[in-house]
Amino acid sequence: MATLLEIDRLKTQFFTSAGVVKAVDGVSYTVDEGETVAVVGESGCGKSVTAMSILRLIPWPPGKIVDGEIRFAGRDLVKLPEEEMRDVRGKDISMIFQEPMTSLNPVLTIGLQLTETMLTHTNATEEEAQQRAIDLLGMVGISEPQRRLQQYPHHLSGGMRQRVMIAMALACEPKLIIADEPTTALDVTIQAQILELMKNLTRELGVAMIIITHNLGVVARYADRVNVMYAGKIIESGTASDIYYRPHHPYTLALLKSVPRMDQPRQAKLDPVEGQPPDLTLLDDGCAFRPRCRFATEECVKGFPALEAVAEGHKTACFHKEAVAAAMKEAS
Amino acid sequence: MTATTNAAVRNDSQFRGKPTDELLIDVRNLKMHFPVTEGVFVQRVVASVKAVDGISFQIMKGETLGLVGESGCGKTTTGRCILQLEDPTSGEIIFHGQDINGLDDKSMIDIRKKIQVIFQDPFSSLNPRMKIGEILTEPMRVHNIIPNEEDRRQRAVELLTTCGLKANFFDRYPHEMSGGQRQRVGIARALAMNPEFIICDEAVSALDVSIQAQVINLLEDLREQFGLTYLFISHDLSVVRHICHRVAVMYLGHMVELADCDELFDNPLHPYTQALLEAVPIPDPDLEKGREHKIIKGEIPSPINPPSGCVFHPRCPKVVDSCKQQIPEFREVKPGHWVACTEV
Numbered sequence: 148m149a150t151l152l153e154i155d156r157l158k159t160q161f162f163t164s165a166g167v168v169k170a171v172d173g174v175s176y177t178v179d180e181g182e183t184v185a186v187v188g189e190s191g192c193g194k195s196v197t198a199m200s201i202l203r204l205i206p207w208p209p210g211k212i213v214d215g216e217i218r219f220a221g222r223d224l225v226k227l228p229e230e231e232m233r234d235v236r237g238k239d240i241s242m243i244f245q246e247p248m249t250s251l252n253p254v255l256t257i258g259l260q261l262t263e264t265m266l267t268h269t270n271a272t273e274e275e276a277q278q279r280a281i282d283l284l285g286m287v288g289i290s291e292p293q294r295r296l297q298q299y300p301h302h303l304s305g306g307m308r309q310r311v312m313i314a315m316a317l318a319c320e321p322k323l324i325i326a327d328e329p330t331t332a333l334d335v336t337i338q339a340q341i342l343e344l345m346k347n348l349t350r351e352l353g354v355a356m357i358i359i360t361h362n363l364g365v366v367a368r369y370a371d372r373v374n375v376m377y378a379g380k381i382i383e384s385g386t387a388s389d390i391y392y393r394p395h396h397p398y399t400l401a402l403l404k405s406v407p408r409m410d411q412p413r414q415a416k417l418d419p420v421e422g423q424p425p426d427l428t429l430l431d432d433g434c435a436f437r438p439r440c441r442f443a444t445e446e447c448v449k450g451f452p453a454l455e456a457v458a459e460g461h462k463t464a465c466f467h468k469e470a471v472a473a474a475m476k477e478a479s
Numbered sequence: 480m481t482a483t484t485n486a487a488v489r490n491d492s493q494f495r496g497k498p499t500d501e502l503l504i505d506v507r508n509l510k511m512h513f514p515v516t517e518g519v520f521v522q523r524v525v526a527s528v529k530a531v532d533g534i535s536f537q538i539m540k541g542e543t544l545g546l547v548g549e550s551g552c553g554k555t556t557t558g559r560c561i562l563q564l565e566d567p568t569s570g571e572i573i574f575h576g577q578d579i580n581g582l583d584d585k586s587m588i589d590i591r592k593k594i595q596v597i598f599q600d601p602f603s604s605l606n607p608r609m610k611i612g613e614i615l616t617e618p619m620r621v622h623n624i625i626p627n628e629e630d631r632r633q634r635a636v637e638l639l640t641t642c643g644l645k646a647n648f649f650d651r652y653p654h655e656m657s658g659g660q661r662q663r664v665g666i667a668r669a670l671a672m673n674p675e676f677i678i679c680d681e682a683v684s685a686l687d688v689s690i691q692a693q694v695i696n697l698l699e700d701l702r703e704q705f706g707l708t709y710l711f712i713s714h715d716l717s718v719v720r721h722i723c724h725r726v727a728v729m730y731l732g733h734m735v736e737l738a739d740c741d742e743l744f745d746n747p748l749h750p751y752t753q754a755l756l757e758a759v760p761i762p763d764p765d766l767e768k769g770r771e772h773k774i775i776k777g778e779i780p781s782p783i784n785p786p787s788g789c790v791f792h793p794r795c796p797k798v799v800d801s802c803k804q805q806i807p808e809f810r811e812v813k814p815g816h817w818v819a820c821t822e823v
Contacts, residue, residue, distance in 0.1 A: 189687035190658075304778055334549035335714065339758035339774045361688065364717075364760030368767040387764040403762065405692035407721035410761050412741050416699065417721070419692030423657055 148179035151322055151355050152201070157215035159193075159200045162208065166428035170196040172379035173215070175454075178323065181353045183346075185370035185387075187360060187402075191424060193379040194359045198325045201357075202240060203232050220322070238268040241316040245328035247308035251300040257284075257311055258296030261318060268319045283314040287344060306337035313345060317352070324349065327359045342369060363406055367391060372460075375399050378425050378435035381454060385461035392479075395463035395472050397440045404478075434465075442467040442474075498542030498724055503676060503708050504561070505537045509570035511556050515783060528782050530556040532732035533570075535809075540675070543702065543709040545723035545740070547716060547755075551779055552729040554712045558678045561710070562596055563587055574676075592622055595669035599681035601661035605653040611664055612649040615639070618671050638667040641704075643697060659690035666697065670705070680712045695722060716759050720744050725815075728752045731790040732782055734809060738816040748818045750797045751775075789820070797822050 159171040171193045178184050186194045199205050200212050203224065217224040224235065241264075244250040252260060261283065262276040271279065277296070284292035287310040300308055309329065316324050326345065330338040346369055349356050360366060366373055366387065373390045375383040375398065383396040394400045401420040407413070422439040434451055437443040446466050454464040457472075465471060511531040516522040531553040538544045546554045560567045563579060572580045579590050598604040605614060615635040619625045625634055636646045642663040653661055662682065669677050679698065683691045695718060701707060713719050719726055720740060727737040728749065736749040747753045754775040761767060777794045780786055786793050792802040799822060809819040 189689060306778055334779075335716070335758045336549065336754060336775055337778065339760075339772065340776075342760075343772060343774055362760070363688070363762035364767075367762045367764045368760040391762065391764055402688060405688045406762055407695075407717045408761065408763075409717040409720050409744065409756070409759050410763075410766070412745075413721055417692040417696055419696060420689040421693070423659065423690075424687075 148181060150177050151180045151182075151219070152178040152357075153216075153218040154197070154201070155216040155218065157197065157200060157217060158213045159196050159205055159210060160213050161210045163428075168427045169379050169430060170210075170427060171200060172430075174376070174379070174381055175215075176374050176381060176384065178355050178357060180322070181349075181355055182371050183349065183356045183358060183369055185358050185360060185366040185373045186376060187363065187366055187373060188376035189361060189424060191427065192376040194376050195327055197376075198242070198327055198357060198359055201325065202236055202242060203227075234268070237264045237321075238319045239321055240323045240325065241319070241321045243309075243312050243316050243324060243326040243329045245331050247305050247312055247332060250312060251308055253300050255299075256296065257298055257300065257303075261296070261311070261315055264315060264318045279318070280314075283317060284311070286317070286348070287311070287314045288340075289314075305333055306341065309333060309337075309341050310344070313341070313348070317348065317354070320352070321354060323355045323357070325357045325359070328361070329358070330365070331360070331362070338365075345369075363391075363402065375402070378430065379427060380435070380451070380464065382436070382464045383462065384454070385458075389458065389461040393458075393461070393472065394475055395457050395461070395468040396465045397442050397467070397471050398436050400471055400475055401439075442470055498539045498708075501540040503538050503540040503542075503575065504710075505571070505573040506557075506561070507535050507571040507573070508533050509535070509557065509560055509572065510568040511553070511560050511565055512568045526783050529732045529785060530782060531560065531567075532785075534729070534732075534734045536727055536734065536737060538676075538708055538710060540708055541702075541706055542725065543711050543723045545719040545726035546710060546712045546729060547714060547719055547726060548729035549714060549755075549779060551731070551782060553732040553782075554729050555680055557729075558596070558680050558710060558712050561678060562591075562594060588622070592624075592672045593675045594678070595672055595674040595676070596678045596680060597662075597665050597669050597682040599684055601658050601665055601685060602653075604665055605661055607653055609652075610649070611639070611651050611653070611656075614653075614664065615649075615668055615671055618668065622672065624672065634671070635667075638670055639664075641670065641701070642667040643693070657690075659686055659694065662686060662690075662694055663697065666694075666701070670701065673705075674707070676708045676710070678710045678712065681714070682711075683718060684713065684715060691718070698722065716744075716756065728755065731779060731785055733790055733819065734817075735791065735820070736816075736818045737809075738818075742816055746816075748812065748816070748823045749791075749820050750795050750822075751791050754794075754796070 155175050157171055157174045161168040161170055174197055188194045201217055212225055258280055261280040265271050265276040281292045284295055289295055289310055330341050370387050373387055374381045377398050383399045404418045420439045425435050432450055433448040437447040452464045452466045454462045456462050457468055509531055510533050512527040512529050514524045515526040517525045548554050559565045561572055567580055571578045612635055615638055616631040619631050625631045639648055644663050683694050711723055723740050726740050726743045728735050730751050736752045747756055757773055775794050788804045789802045789807050792798045807819045807821045809817055811817050812823055
């Protein structure tokens with residue numbers, strides 16, 4: 148598959164009164180056409196800021212992309228003039244946000260919000276856009292689509308609103324959809340419905356997707372490849388199997404051990420990572436995870452380990468990757 | 480894993496600790512209907528939201544009972560009724576042999592010391608204008624448990640240490656702390672009264688996974704150390720399986736299933752419980768590939784106008800004609816395993 152998106156050493160920083168927050172600190176990853184890539188990590192690890200940077204939605208001040216390239220279909224999005232960027236947003240790349248309650252405009256009808264993108268980005272007439280909106284709502288499983296066009300967001304439940312968001316994201320046949328915690332606000336049975344819908348639609352239409360989540364179960368079910376982030380950096384990347392069965396980074400290992408399993412009887416107490424995630428204004432040159440890491444040595448203070456291949460398509464940024472892999476083997 | 484090994488794990492007291500045989504709380508036929516009113520000057524009751532519609536359960540001393548279900552199923556309202564923060568429409572809440580439902584405020588003061596709550600949102604459940612020390616010592620002062628200020632301070636510091644926080648947090652404000660630390664303060668505040676029973680209402684749901692695991696372990700340690708009893712309200716089934724002894728599943732104000740933890744997860748009987756368990760993605764890619772995803776359709780109906788008969792029938796994959804009229808009885812199908820479905 149051809150590469151669709153290539154993020155190269157992206158750095159996004161926020162210049163605040165408390166200091167410079169290095170929210171994204173040299174992140175590189177690629178997304179192939181039609182592929183689903185997950186970005187996993189805890190609050191403040193930079194997973195959403197990376198996504199917002201792709202669409203250049205970082206508000207200045209205080210935030211700014213300070214370095215790096217985002218190559219999409221032969222263009223560097225970082226250097227694109229704002230006018231051309233507007234063509235990319237909503238047309239080539241669209242976004243699904245976490246909060247279905249706040250990401251739709253409460254004073255505009257569903258129909259207006261759905262057709263707006265099409266009228267802006269394509270040559271469709273009002274009638275064509277209207278018809279396409281009805282088709283889209285049907286596609287995402289909303290009953291009586293004709294009538295829904297006249298309704299306002301408050302008429303719909305959370306799950307229905309997220310379906311409308313998906314319809315909006317698909318409206319201009321984008322090549323890439325970025326879904327930022329698309330189901331976190333939803334109940335589990337509704338979450339399952341929405342994720343299944345997104346999977347089927349992206350496969351049918353050949354759309355690539357970046358799914359940002361903290362839910363390791365969602366990643367296991369839906370992602371082809373996974374990037375694990377910590378303190379603004381990707382610390383491990385690989386296929387879902389690489390990450391879940393052969394983790395080589397202590398943070399990945401710790402994350403897996405922190406989540407209780409629903410399908411197995413309790414084995415033992417949880418084994419959590421102690422301590423708190425670091426303050427992003429106070430990072431030094433060493434590995435950001437070392438204060439919480441049980442494998443840490445003197446070496447980890449000196450410099451940040453490079454993201455190196457441990458197997459085909461599987462990379463890890465840790466000086467002690469062999470020891471971590473051995474610990475994983477022992478545990479399983 | 481076979482049924483016999485499951486039983487062995489369940490009975491092993493070193494894992495979750497063993498509950499006693501002493502009955503602590505007995506909820507009988509609890510109903511909480513909120514009136515829906517119309518009119519500006521003259522308010523008429525036009526309908527009612529049946530948030531909790533006749534549920535019964537018991538909790539033994541030292542036990543953790545999980546209460547699970549999706550938004551609007553009535554799990555939080557149940558917790559609030561036990562705390563008497565709502566005035567239930569009918570039913571009995573028997574705590575230590577005494578019905579506390581409808582007890583006057585004065586008599587409730589004593590009971591409130593013994594029943595505490597930990598809330599979901601560590602950002603809104605602590606007063607931003609109070610220092611952590613004041614938050615912890617205020618209940619001791621109000622309930623006159625420790626009359627001397629210096630002793631109160633000492634006790635607060637002790638509580639902070641018990642909950643894994645440093646003593647210098649005493650003089651800090653909530654905004655100076657992370658979500659996980661605030662949740663520890665919420666737990667310390669609940670412990671300040673030496674309670675017997677704590678209602679954990681989504682107590683770990685707002686936390687990141689690594690912090691969530693720390694707080695789960697803390698709750699377990701405290702249960703062991705102080706012989707606490709928990710009602711663990713949560714929508715996160717993985718956490719519930721880990722921490723609870725028994726689990727009750729609610730749907731639209733009704734209890735649909737209640738069983739021992741491993742029994743419920745390994746052998747769910749109610750179609751809603753089955754659907755709920757199948758919807759949860761498991762962090763294991765190979766296993767996920769092999770899983771059949773039978774996803775239930777539709778959304779949760781409004782509790783103002785709940786469906787007739789079994790409230791789950793419009794979404795139920797195993798629905799038969801009689802489900803539309805007949806309200807299923809909540810019955811014990813095997814020892815300790817209760818279910819409200821006529822087709823089981």
